[in-house]
Amino acid sequence: MYFETLAAALQMDGHGAFVWSAYLITLGVIAFILYAPKRREKRFLRQLEGQIRRSGGQVAGAIKEV
Template sequence: MFEFQFESLTAFLEMAPHGSYVWPVYILGLGVLGGLTWVNVAQHRRGLRSVKRHIERGEIHES
């Protein structure tokens, strides 16, 4: 059950004869998951930063 199915790493990457179908799907799929994570983090940071700017500007205004 836990036996590596390919003779070598190059055979694994080649995944004959379907490597050119299998690998792009995984690269795209996992890339999209990573991309969504990044979008969330970026949006979150942008939100916090804009609040911070708002507060700072408000304080300058008051003083």
């Protein structure tokens, strides 16, 4: 193994703060990229539900009588 102890691995010869912060930022960005579309979809569905309720249960522009 390259590092003798866990503390040495965390310090990485003085570069540990940069390396580990880069990993944390990268993981944060990936988590946001995965979470954002789900949040956007929930917001869109809530807005759509509100529009349908306001229109009396009828979808605007697509009313067909059977």
